[in-house]
Amino acid sequence: MKNYRLLSLAAAATLALASCSKNADNASASAAKLEVRLTDAPGNFNAVVLDVQQIEVHDKDENDPSGWQTLVFTPQAVNVLDYVNGKSALLVNTDFAPGDLKEIRLILGPNSYVVGTDGQQYALKTPSGQTSGVKLKLDKVTLAAGSTYQLLLDFDVAKSIVERGNWKAGNDKKERYLLKPVIRLVAQDLRGGLRGTVNPAVARPQVLAIRAAITGPDTVSTFADASGAYQLNGLAAGTYQVQFFPSVAAPTGQPAYKSVVRPGITVTNNQVTDLGVTPLN
Incomplete structure:
Protein backbone atom coordinates (compact mmCIF):
# COMPACT_ATOMS: atom_id res chain seq x y z
CA MET A 1 0.00 0.00 0.00
CA LYS A 2 1.18 3.49 -0.79
CA ASN A 3 0.04 6.54 1.09
CA TYR A 4 0.26 9.69 -1.00
CA ARG A 5 0.65 12.83 1.10
CA LEU A 6 1.57 16.43 0.39
CA LEU A 7 5.22 17.10 1.07
CA SER A 8 6.26 20.13 3.09
CA LEU A 9 9.84 21.29 3.72
CA ALA A 10 9.77 24.45 5.77
CA ALA A 11 13.44 25.19 5.26
CA ALA A 12 13.58 24.46 1.52
CA ALA A 13 14.09 27.08 -1.16
CA THR A 14 11.16 28.43 -3.15
CA LEU A 15 12.06 26.37 -6.20
CA ALA A 16 12.25 23.18 -4.16
CA LEU A 17 8.87 23.91 -2.58
CA ALA A 18 7.31 24.38 -5.99
CA SER A 19 8.81 21.12 -7.18
CA CYS A 20 7.53 19.22 -4.13
CA SER A 21 4.07 20.70 -4.53
CA LYS A 22 3.94 19.66 -8.18
CA ASN A 23 5.08 16.12 -7.40
CA ALA A 24 2.51 15.84 -4.61
CA ASP A 25 -0.27 17.05 -6.88
CA ASN A 26 0.71 14.48 -9.50
CA ALA A 27 0.80 11.74 -6.87
CA SER A 28 -2.62 12.74 -5.54
CA ALA A 29 -4.09 12.71 -9.04
CA SER A 30 -2.76 9.18 -9.62
CA ALA A 31 -4.08 7.85 -6.30
CA ALA A 32 -7.53 6.65 -5.33
CA LYS A 33 -9.32 7.68 -2.15
CA LEU A 34 -10.59 4.91 0.12
CA GLU A 35 -13.16 5.40 2.89
CA VAL A 36 -14.33 2.79 5.38
CA ARG A 37 -17.47 3.53 7.40
CA LEU A 38 -19.40 1.61 10.04
CA THR A 39 -23.17 1.69 10.51
CA ASP A 40 -25.55 -0.43 12.56
CA ALA A 41 -28.82 -2.32 12.58
CA PRO A 42 -29.74 -1.81 16.27
CA GLY A 43 -30.56 -4.46 18.82
CA ASN A 44 -32.00 -4.59 22.31
CA PHE A 45 -29.07 -3.02 24.20
CA ASN A 46 -28.27 0.39 25.64
CA ALA A 47 -24.76 0.34 24.15
CA VAL A 48 -22.62 -1.97 22.04
CA VAL A 49 -18.97 -0.96 22.08
CA LEU A 50 -16.46 -2.56 19.71
CA ASP A 51 -12.73 -2.37 20.48
CA VAL A 52 -11.46 -1.84 16.91
CA GLN A 53 -7.67 -2.11 16.82
CA GLN A 54 -6.75 -2.39 13.16
CA ILE A 55 -8.28 -2.40 9.67
CA GLU A 56 -6.66 -4.15 6.71
CA VAL A 57 -7.48 -4.81 3.07
CA HIS A 58 -6.24 -7.61 0.81
CA ASP A 59 -5.27 -6.91 -2.79
CA LYS A 60 -3.91 -10.26 -3.98
CA ASP A 61 -5.20 -13.81 -4.41
CA GLU A 62 -6.99 -15.19 -1.35
CA ASN A 63 -4.20 -17.54 -0.30
CA ASP A 64 -1.40 -14.99 -0.69
CA PRO A 65 -0.61 -13.67 2.82
CA SER A 66 1.55 -10.86 1.39
CA GLY A 67 -1.55 -9.16 0.03
CA TRP A 68 -2.72 -7.75 3.37
CA GLN A 69 -2.22 -3.98 3.67
CA THR A 70 -2.78 -2.08 6.93
CA LEU A 71 -4.87 1.08 6.55
CA VAL A 72 -4.19 4.34 8.34
CA PHE A 73 -6.44 4.03 11.40
CA THR A 74 -6.39 5.10 15.04
CA PRO A 75 -7.46 2.26 17.38
CA GLN A 76 -10.70 3.24 19.07
CA ALA A 77 -13.79 2.06 20.92
CA VAL A 78 -16.90 2.55 18.79
CA ASN A 79 -20.44 2.43 20.20
CA VAL A 80 -22.19 1.14 17.11
CA LEU A 81 -25.62 2.12 18.47
CA ASP A 82 -24.60 5.75 17.89
CA TYR A 83 -24.71 5.05 14.14
CA VAL A 84 -28.19 4.00 13.06
CA ASN A 85 -30.84 5.25 10.62
CA GLY A 86 -28.47 6.71 8.06
CA LYS A 87 -25.62 7.70 10.40
CA SER A 88 -22.18 6.14 9.99
CA ALA A 89 -18.81 6.33 11.72
CA LEU A 90 -15.88 7.28 9.48
CA LEU A 91 -13.10 4.83 10.37
CA VAL A 92 -10.72 5.30 7.45
CA ASN A 93 -10.18 8.11 4.94
CA THR A 94 -6.90 7.64 3.10
CA ASP A 95 -5.21 7.74 -0.29
CA PHE A 96 -4.60 4.30 -1.77
CA ALA A 97 -2.95 2.85 -4.86
CA PRO A 98 -5.46 2.11 -7.65
CA GLY A 99 -6.34 -1.53 -8.24
CA ASP A 100 -8.58 -4.38 -7.12
CA LEU A 101 -9.41 -5.17 -3.50
CA LYS A 102 -10.34 -8.74 -2.53
CA GLU A 103 -11.09 -8.63 1.23
CA ILE A 104 -11.27 -6.35 4.24
CA ARG A 105 -10.41 -7.43 7.78
CA LEU A 106 -11.20 -5.89 11.17
CA ILE A 107 -8.93 -6.75 14.07
CA LEU A 108 -10.88 -6.47 17.34
CA GLY A 109 -9.25 -6.09 20.76
CA PRO A 110 -10.27 -7.72 24.05
CA ASN A 111 -12.24 -4.77 25.44
CA SER A 112 -15.51 -4.94 23.51
CA TYR A 113 -18.63 -4.86 25.71
CA VAL A 114 -22.37 -4.25 25.83
CA VAL A 115 -24.56 -2.36 28.25
CA GLY A 116 -27.83 -4.23 28.69
CA THR A 117 -31.27 -2.78 29.20
CA ASP A 118 -30.66 -3.47 32.90
CA GLY A 119 -27.89 -0.85 32.84
CA GLN A 120 -25.20 -3.44 33.56
CA GLN A 121 -22.00 -3.72 31.52
CA TYR A 122 -21.11 -7.14 30.11
CA ALA A 123 -17.89 -8.13 28.38
CA LEU A 124 -18.10 -9.43 24.83
CA LYS A 125 -15.97 -12.51 24.37
CA THR A 126 -14.74 -13.28 20.87
CA PRO A 127 -14.46 -16.98 19.97
CA SER A 128 -10.84 -18.11 19.54
CA GLY A 129 -11.42 -18.80 15.86
CA GLN A 130 -11.93 -15.10 15.19
CA THR A 131 -8.90 -13.72 17.00
CA SER A 132 -7.17 -13.35 13.63
CA GLY A 133 -9.80 -10.82 12.61
CA VAL A 134 -13.22 -10.55 11.03
CA LYS A 135 -12.79 -11.07 7.28
CA LEU A 136 -15.27 -9.88 4.65
CA LYS A 137 -14.93 -10.65 0.95
CA LEU A 138 -15.22 -7.85 -1.58
CA ASP A 139 -16.98 -8.43 -4.89
CA LYS A 140 -15.54 -6.58 -7.90
CA VAL A 141 -14.14 -3.63 -6.00
CA THR A 142 -11.75 -1.65 -8.17
CA LEU A 143 -10.21 1.60 -7.00
CA ALA A 144 -9.65 4.02 -9.87
CA ALA A 145 -7.17 6.90 -9.89
CA GLY A 146 -8.70 10.21 -8.86
CA SER A 147 -11.90 8.65 -7.52
CA THR A 148 -13.30 7.96 -4.06
CA TYR A 149 -14.53 4.50 -3.08
CA GLN A 150 -16.44 3.89 0.12
CA LEU A 151 -16.93 0.60 1.94
CA LEU A 152 -19.86 0.57 4.37
CA LEU A 153 -19.75 -2.08 7.11
CA ASP A 154 -23.33 -2.71 8.26
CA PHE A 155 -23.04 -4.35 11.68
CA ASP A 156 -26.10 -6.39 12.73
CA VAL A 157 -26.28 -6.22 16.54
CA ALA A 158 -29.22 -8.58 16.89
CA LYS A 159 -27.40 -11.37 15.02
CA SER A 160 -23.87 -10.63 16.24
CA ILE A 161 -24.34 -10.86 20.00
CA VAL A 162 -25.20 -14.32 21.30
CA GLU A 163 -26.25 -14.99 24.88
CA ARG A 164 -24.95 -18.20 26.44
CA GLY A 165 -27.82 -20.56 27.11
CA ASN A 166 -26.63 -21.59 30.56
CA TRP A 167 -25.90 -18.10 31.89
CA LYS A 168 -27.88 -17.01 34.99
CA ALA A 169 -28.09 -13.75 36.92
CA GLY A 170 -25.27 -13.65 39.45
CA ASN A 171 -22.82 -15.49 37.21
CA ASP A 172 -19.61 -13.89 35.94
CA LYS A 173 -20.56 -10.98 33.67
CA LYS A 174 -17.69 -11.87 31.35
CA GLU A 175 -19.41 -15.13 30.48
CA ARG A 176 -22.87 -13.89 29.43
CA TYR A 177 -22.37 -12.79 25.81
CA LEU A 178 -20.31 -13.98 22.85
CA LEU A 179 -19.43 -11.68 19.95
CA LYS A 180 -19.89 -13.43 16.60
CA PRO A 181 -19.84 -10.47 14.20
CA VAL A 182 -22.39 -10.50 11.38
CA ILE A 183 -21.47 -7.66 9.07
CA ARG A 184 -23.01 -6.85 5.71
CA LEU A 185 -20.55 -5.17 3.38
CA VAL A 186 -21.90 -2.54 0.98
CA ALA A 187 -19.80 -0.92 -1.75
CA GLN A 188 -20.26 2.78 -2.39
CA ASP A 189 -21.75 2.37 -5.85
Missing part, protein backbone atom coordinates in the same frame (compact mmCIF):
# COMPACT_ATOMS: atom_id res chain seq x y z
CA LEU A 190 -24.88 1.01 -4.17
CA ARG A 191 -26.45 4.30 -3.14
CA GLY A 192 -30.15 3.60 -2.98
CA GLY A 193 -32.11 3.91 0.25
CA LEU A 194 -35.47 3.73 2.00
CA ARG A 195 -36.83 5.91 4.78
CA GLY A 196 -40.11 6.66 6.49
CA THR A 197 -41.92 6.68 9.81
CA VAL A 198 -44.31 4.37 11.62
CA ASN A 199 -47.37 5.19 13.71
CA PRO A 200 -47.52 4.68 16.63
CA ALA A 201 -43.80 5.19 17.27
CA VAL A 202 -43.95 3.25 20.56
CA ALA A 203 -44.43 0.02 18.57
CA ARG A 204 -40.67 0.23 17.78
CA PRO A 205 -40.93 -2.22 14.85
CA GLN A 206 -38.13 -4.08 13.16
CA VAL A 207 -38.09 -2.99 9.50
CA LEU A 208 -36.97 -5.45 6.80
CA ALA A 209 -36.35 -4.61 3.16
CA ILE A 210 -36.27 -7.80 1.06
CA ARG A 211 -35.14 -7.91 -2.57
CA ALA A 212 -35.20 -11.05 -4.72
CA ALA A 213 -31.73 -11.78 -6.13
CA ILE A 214 -30.08 -14.55 -8.14
CA THR A 215 -28.12 -15.66 -5.08
CA GLY A 216 -31.25 -15.65 -2.89
CA PRO A 217 -33.22 -12.96 -1.06
CA ASP A 218 -31.16 -9.91 -0.08
CA THR A 219 -32.52 -8.77 3.29
CA VAL A 220 -31.53 -5.60 5.12
CA SER A 221 -33.04 -4.66 8.47
CA THR A 222 -33.15 -1.95 11.09
CA PHE A 223 -35.43 -0.75 13.91
CA ALA A 224 -37.52 2.40 13.98
CA ASP A 225 -36.24 4.86 16.57
CA ALA A 226 -38.17 6.45 19.45
CA SER A 227 -39.71 9.03 17.10
CA GLY A 228 -40.88 6.30 14.71
CA ALA A 229 -38.30 7.14 12.04
CA TYR A 230 -36.20 4.58 10.17
CA GLN A 231 -33.76 4.65 7.27
CA LEU A 232 -31.98 1.92 5.33
CA ASN A 233 -28.96 2.92 3.23
CA GLY A 234 -26.65 1.12 0.83
CA LEU A 235 -29.43 -0.70 -1.03
CA ALA A 236 -29.04 -2.09 -4.53
CA ALA A 237 -31.50 -0.76 -7.09
CA GLY A 238 -34.56 -2.99 -7.51
CA THR A 239 -38.00 -3.84 -6.19
CA TYR A 240 -38.38 -4.58 -2.49
CA GLN A 241 -40.95 -5.93 -0.09
CA VAL A 242 -40.78 -3.89 3.13
CA GLN A 243 -41.99 -5.62 6.30
CA PHE A 244 -42.73 -4.13 9.71
CA PHE A 245 -42.78 -6.24 12.88
CA PRO A 246 -43.67 -4.43 16.15
CA SER A 247 -41.20 -5.33 18.92
CA VAL A 248 -43.53 -4.44 21.81
CA ALA A 249 -47.18 -5.11 22.58
CA ALA A 250 -49.82 -2.40 22.78
CA PRO A 251 -50.92 -1.33 26.27
CA THR A 252 -54.00 -3.03 27.69
CA GLY A 253 -57.19 -1.51 26.34
CA GLN A 254 -55.56 -0.12 23.18
CA PRO A 255 -55.73 -1.59 19.65
CA ALA A 256 -53.09 -4.25 19.04
CA TYR A 257 -50.05 -3.35 16.95
CA LYS A 258 -50.03 -5.24 13.65
CA SER A 259 -47.31 -6.54 11.39
CA VAL A 260 -47.47 -4.85 7.99
CA VAL A 261 -46.10 -5.83 4.58
CA ARG A 262 -45.65 -3.25 1.81
CA PRO A 263 -44.78 -4.91 -1.53
CA GLY A 264 -43.57 -3.37 -4.77
CA ILE A 265 -41.33 -0.65 -3.31
CA THR A 266 -38.87 0.62 -5.93
CA VAL A 267 -35.34 1.64 -4.96
CA THR A 268 -33.22 3.66 -7.39
CA ASN A 269 -29.48 4.29 -7.27
CA ASN A 270 -28.47 7.66 -5.79
CA GLN A 271 -31.94 8.26 -4.37
CA VAL A 272 -33.66 7.65 -1.03
CA THR A 273 -37.26 6.48 -1.47
CA ASP A 274 -39.59 7.98 1.14
CA LEU A 275 -42.39 5.61 2.20
CA GLY A 276 -44.14 8.22 4.31
CA VAL A 277 -46.10 7.04 7.33
CA THR A 278 -46.89 3.34 7.83
CA PRO A 279 -49.74 2.73 10.33
CA LEU A 280 -49.33 -0.31 12.58
CA ASN A 281 -52.80 -0.48 14.16
Whole structure:
Protein backbone atom coordinates (compact mmCIF):
# COMPACT_ATOMS: atom_id res chain seq x y z
CA MET A 1 0.00 0.00 0.00
CA LYS A 2 1.18 3.49 -0.79
CA ASN A 3 0.04 6.54 1.09
CA TYR A 4 0.26 9.69 -1.00
CA ARG A 5 0.65 12.83 1.10
CA LEU A 6 1.57 16.43 0.39
CA LEU A 7 5.22 17.10 1.07
CA SER A 8 6.26 20.13 3.09
CA LEU A 9 9.84 21.29 3.72
CA ALA A 10 9.77 24.45 5.77
CA ALA A 11 13.44 25.19 5.26
CA ALA A 12 13.58 24.46 1.52
CA ALA A 13 14.09 27.08 -1.16
CA THR A 14 11.16 28.43 -3.15
CA LEU A 15 12.06 26.37 -6.20
CA ALA A 16 12.25 23.18 -4.16
CA LEU A 17 8.87 23.91 -2.58
CA ALA A 18 7.31 24.38 -5.99
CA SER A 19 8.81 21.12 -7.18
CA CYS A 20 7.53 19.22 -4.13
CA SER A 21 4.07 20.70 -4.53
CA LYS A 22 3.94 19.66 -8.18
CA ASN A 23 5.08 16.12 -7.40
CA ALA A 24 2.51 15.84 -4.61
CA ASP A 25 -0.27 17.05 -6.88
CA ASN A 26 0.71 14.48 -9.50
CA ALA A 27 0.80 11.74 -6.87
CA SER A 28 -2.62 12.74 -5.54
CA ALA A 29 -4.09 12.71 -9.04
CA SER A 30 -2.76 9.18 -9.62
CA ALA A 31 -4.08 7.85 -6.30
CA ALA A 32 -7.53 6.65 -5.33
CA LYS A 33 -9.32 7.68 -2.15
CA LEU A 34 -10.59 4.91 0.12
CA GLU A 35 -13.16 5.40 2.89
CA VAL A 36 -14.33 2.79 5.38
CA ARG A 37 -17.47 3.53 7.40
CA LEU A 38 -19.40 1.61 10.04
CA THR A 39 -23.17 1.69 10.51
CA ASP A 40 -25.55 -0.43 12.56
CA ALA A 41 -28.82 -2.32 12.58
CA PRO A 42 -29.74 -1.81 16.27
CA GLY A 43 -30.56 -4.46 18.82
CA ASN A 44 -32.00 -4.59 22.31
CA PHE A 45 -29.07 -3.02 24.20
CA ASN A 46 -28.27 0.39 25.64
CA ALA A 47 -24.76 0.34 24.15
CA VAL A 48 -22.62 -1.97 22.04
CA VAL A 49 -18.97 -0.96 22.08
CA LEU A 50 -16.46 -2.56 19.71
CA ASP A 51 -12.73 -2.37 20.48
CA VAL A 52 -11.46 -1.84 16.91
CA GLN A 53 -7.67 -2.11 16.82
CA GLN A 54 -6.75 -2.39 13.16
CA ILE A 55 -8.28 -2.40 9.67
CA GLU A 56 -6.66 -4.15 6.71
CA VAL A 57 -7.48 -4.81 3.07
CA HIS A 58 -6.24 -7.61 0.81
CA ASP A 59 -5.27 -6.91 -2.79
CA LYS A 60 -3.91 -10.26 -3.98
CA ASP A 61 -5.20 -13.81 -4.41
CA GLU A 62 -6.99 -15.19 -1.35
CA ASN A 63 -4.20 -17.54 -0.30
CA ASP A 64 -1.40 -14.99 -0.69
CA PRO A 65 -0.61 -13.67 2.82
CA SER A 66 1.55 -10.86 1.39
CA GLY A 67 -1.55 -9.16 0.03
CA TRP A 68 -2.72 -7.75 3.37
CA GLN A 69 -2.22 -3.98 3.67
CA THR A 70 -2.78 -2.08 6.93
CA LEU A 71 -4.87 1.08 6.55
CA VAL A 72 -4.19 4.34 8.34
CA PHE A 73 -6.44 4.03 11.40
CA THR A 74 -6.39 5.10 15.04
CA PRO A 75 -7.46 2.26 17.38
CA GLN A 76 -10.70 3.24 19.07
CA ALA A 77 -13.79 2.06 20.92
CA VAL A 78 -16.90 2.55 18.79
CA ASN A 79 -20.44 2.43 20.20
CA VAL A 80 -22.19 1.14 17.11
CA LEU A 81 -25.62 2.12 18.47
CA ASP A 82 -24.60 5.75 17.89
CA TYR A 83 -24.71 5.05 14.14
CA VAL A 84 -28.19 4.00 13.06
CA ASN A 85 -30.84 5.25 10.62
CA GLY A 86 -28.47 6.71 8.06
CA LYS A 87 -25.62 7.70 10.40
CA SER A 88 -22.18 6.14 9.99
CA ALA A 89 -18.81 6.33 11.72
CA LEU A 90 -15.88 7.28 9.48
CA LEU A 91 -13.10 4.83 10.37
CA VAL A 92 -10.72 5.30 7.45
CA ASN A 93 -10.18 8.11 4.94
CA THR A 94 -6.90 7.64 3.10
CA ASP A 95 -5.21 7.74 -0.29
CA PHE A 96 -4.60 4.30 -1.77
CA ALA A 97 -2.95 2.85 -4.86
CA PRO A 98 -5.46 2.11 -7.65
CA GLY A 99 -6.34 -1.53 -8.24
CA ASP A 100 -8.58 -4.38 -7.12
CA LEU A 101 -9.41 -5.17 -3.50
CA LYS A 102 -10.34 -8.74 -2.53
CA GLU A 103 -11.09 -8.63 1.23
CA ILE A 104 -11.27 -6.35 4.24
CA ARG A 105 -10.41 -7.43 7.78
CA LEU A 106 -11.20 -5.89 11.17
CA ILE A 107 -8.93 -6.75 14.07
CA LEU A 108 -10.88 -6.47 17.34
CA GLY A 109 -9.25 -6.09 20.76
CA PRO A 110 -10.27 -7.72 24.05
CA ASN A 111 -12.24 -4.77 25.44
CA SER A 112 -15.51 -4.94 23.51
CA TYR A 113 -18.63 -4.86 25.71
CA VAL A 114 -22.37 -4.25 25.83
CA VAL A 115 -24.56 -2.36 28.25
CA GLY A 116 -27.83 -4.23 28.69
CA THR A 117 -31.27 -2.78 29.20
CA ASP A 118 -30.66 -3.47 32.90
CA GLY A 119 -27.89 -0.85 32.84
CA GLN A 120 -25.20 -3.44 33.56
CA GLN A 121 -22.00 -3.72 31.52
CA TYR A 122 -21.11 -7.14 30.11
CA ALA A 123 -17.89 -8.13 28.38
CA LEU A 124 -18.10 -9.43 24.83
CA LYS A 125 -15.97 -12.51 24.37
CA THR A 126 -14.74 -13.28 20.87
CA PRO A 127 -14.46 -16.98 19.97
CA SER A 128 -10.84 -18.11 19.54
CA GLY A 129 -11.42 -18.80 15.86
CA GLN A 130 -11.93 -15.10 15.19
CA THR A 131 -8.90 -13.72 17.00
CA SER A 132 -7.17 -13.35 13.63
CA GLY A 133 -9.80 -10.82 12.61
CA VAL A 134 -13.22 -10.55 11.03
CA LYS A 135 -12.79 -11.07 7.28
CA LEU A 136 -15.27 -9.88 4.65
CA LYS A 137 -14.93 -10.65 0.95
CA LEU A 138 -15.22 -7.85 -1.58
CA ASP A 139 -16.98 -8.43 -4.89
CA LYS A 140 -15.54 -6.58 -7.90
CA VAL A 141 -14.14 -3.63 -6.00
CA THR A 142 -11.75 -1.65 -8.17
CA LEU A 143 -10.21 1.60 -7.00
CA ALA A 144 -9.65 4.02 -9.87
CA ALA A 145 -7.17 6.90 -9.89
CA GLY A 146 -8.70 10.21 -8.86
CA SER A 147 -11.90 8.65 -7.52
CA THR A 148 -13.30 7.96 -4.06
CA TYR A 149 -14.53 4.50 -3.08
CA GLN A 150 -16.44 3.89 0.12
CA LEU A 151 -16.93 0.60 1.94
CA LEU A 152 -19.86 0.57 4.37
CA LEU A 153 -19.75 -2.08 7.11
CA ASP A 154 -23.33 -2.71 8.26
CA PHE A 155 -23.04 -4.35 11.68
CA ASP A 156 -26.10 -6.39 12.73
CA VAL A 157 -26.28 -6.22 16.54
CA ALA A 158 -29.22 -8.58 16.89
CA LYS A 159 -27.40 -11.37 15.02
CA SER A 160 -23.87 -10.63 16.24
CA ILE A 161 -24.34 -10.86 20.00
CA VAL A 162 -25.20 -14.32 21.30
CA GLU A 163 -26.25 -14.99 24.88
CA ARG A 164 -24.95 -18.20 26.44
CA GLY A 165 -27.82 -20.56 27.11
CA ASN A 166 -26.63 -21.59 30.56
CA TRP A 167 -25.90 -18.10 31.89
CA LYS A 168 -27.88 -17.01 34.99
CA ALA A 169 -28.09 -13.75 36.92
CA GLY A 170 -25.27 -13.65 39.45
CA ASN A 171 -22.82 -15.49 37.21
CA ASP A 172 -19.61 -13.89 35.94
CA LYS A 173 -20.56 -10.98 33.67
CA LYS A 174 -17.69 -11.87 31.35
CA GLU A 175 -19.41 -15.13 30.48
CA ARG A 176 -22.87 -13.89 29.43
CA TYR A 177 -22.37 -12.79 25.81
CA LEU A 178 -20.31 -13.98 22.85
CA LEU A 179 -19.43 -11.68 19.95
CA LYS A 180 -19.89 -13.43 16.60
CA PRO A 181 -19.84 -10.47 14.20
CA VAL A 182 -22.39 -10.50 11.38
CA ILE A 183 -21.47 -7.66 9.07
CA ARG A 184 -23.01 -6.85 5.71
CA LEU A 185 -20.55 -5.17 3.38
CA VAL A 186 -21.90 -2.54 0.98
CA ALA A 187 -19.80 -0.92 -1.75
CA GLN A 188 -20.26 2.78 -2.39
CA ASP A 189 -21.75 2.37 -5.85
CA LEU A 190 -24.88 1.01 -4.17
CA ARG A 191 -26.45 4.30 -3.14
CA GLY A 192 -30.15 3.60 -2.98
CA GLY A 193 -32.11 3.91 0.25
CA LEU A 194 -35.47 3.73 2.00
CA ARG A 195 -36.83 5.91 4.78
CA GLY A 196 -40.11 6.66 6.49
CA THR A 197 -41.92 6.68 9.81
CA VAL A 198 -44.31 4.37 11.62
CA ASN A 199 -47.37 5.19 13.71
CA PRO A 200 -47.52 4.68 16.63
CA ALA A 201 -43.80 5.19 17.27
CA VAL A 202 -43.95 3.25 20.56
CA ALA A 203 -44.43 0.02 18.57
CA ARG A 204 -40.67 0.23 17.78
CA PRO A 205 -40.93 -2.22 14.85
CA GLN A 206 -38.13 -4.08 13.16
CA VAL A 207 -38.09 -2.99 9.50
CA LEU A 208 -36.97 -5.45 6.80
CA ALA A 209 -36.35 -4.61 3.16
CA ILE A 210 -36.27 -7.80 1.06
CA ARG A 211 -35.14 -7.91 -2.57
CA ALA A 212 -35.20 -11.05 -4.72
CA ALA A 213 -31.73 -11.78 -6.13
CA ILE A 214 -30.08 -14.55 -8.14
CA THR A 215 -28.12 -15.66 -5.08
CA GLY A 216 -31.25 -15.65 -2.89
CA PRO A 217 -33.22 -12.96 -1.06
CA ASP A 218 -31.16 -9.91 -0.08
CA THR A 219 -32.52 -8.77 3.29
CA VAL A 220 -31.53 -5.60 5.12
CA SER A 221 -33.04 -4.66 8.47
CA THR A 222 -33.15 -1.95 11.09
CA PHE A 223 -35.43 -0.75 13.91
CA ALA A 224 -37.52 2.40 13.98
CA ASP A 225 -36.24 4.86 16.57
CA ALA A 226 -38.17 6.45 19.45
CA SER A 227 -39.71 9.03 17.10
CA GLY A 228 -40.88 6.30 14.71
CA ALA A 229 -38.30 7.14 12.04
CA TYR A 230 -36.20 4.58 10.17
CA GLN A 231 -33.76 4.65 7.27
CA LEU A 232 -31.98 1.92 5.33
CA ASN A 233 -28.96 2.92 3.23
CA GLY A 234 -26.65 1.12 0.83
CA LEU A 235 -29.43 -0.70 -1.03
CA ALA A 236 -29.04 -2.09 -4.53
CA ALA A 237 -31.50 -0.76 -7.09
CA GLY A 238 -34.56 -2.99 -7.51
CA THR A 239 -38.00 -3.84 -6.19
CA TYR A 240 -38.38 -4.58 -2.49
CA GLN A 241 -40.95 -5.93 -0.09
CA VAL A 242 -40.78 -3.89 3.13
CA GLN A 243 -41.99 -5.62 6.30
CA PHE A 244 -42.73 -4.13 9.71
CA PHE A 245 -42.78 -6.24 12.88
CA PRO A 246 -43.67 -4.43 16.15
CA SER A 247 -41.20 -5.33 18.92
CA VAL A 248 -43.53 -4.44 21.81
CA ALA A 249 -47.18 -5.11 22.58
CA ALA A 250 -49.82 -2.40 22.78
CA PRO A 251 -50.92 -1.33 26.27
CA THR A 252 -54.00 -3.03 27.69
CA GLY A 253 -57.19 -1.51 26.34
CA GLN A 254 -55.56 -0.12 23.18
CA PRO A 255 -55.73 -1.59 19.65
CA ALA A 256 -53.09 -4.25 19.04
CA TYR A 257 -50.05 -3.35 16.95
CA LYS A 258 -50.03 -5.24 13.65
CA SER A 259 -47.31 -6.54 11.39
CA VAL A 260 -47.47 -4.85 7.99
CA VAL A 261 -46.10 -5.83 4.58
CA ARG A 262 -45.65 -3.25 1.81
CA PRO A 263 -44.78 -4.91 -1.53
CA GLY A 264 -43.57 -3.37 -4.77
CA ILE A 265 -41.33 -0.65 -3.31
CA THR A 266 -38.87 0.62 -5.93
CA VAL A 267 -35.34 1.64 -4.96
CA THR A 268 -33.22 3.66 -7.39
CA ASN A 269 -29.48 4.29 -7.27
CA ASN A 270 -28.47 7.66 -5.79
CA GLN A 271 -31.94 8.26 -4.37
CA VAL A 272 -33.66 7.65 -1.03
CA THR A 273 -37.26 6.48 -1.47
CA ASP A 274 -39.59 7.98 1.14
CA LEU A 275 -42.39 5.61 2.20
CA GLY A 276 -44.14 8.22 4.31
CA VAL A 277 -46.10 7.04 7.33
CA THR A 278 -46.89 3.34 7.83
CA PRO A 279 -49.74 2.73 10.33
CA LEU A 280 -49.33 -0.31 12.58
CA ASN A 281 -52.80 -0.48 14.16
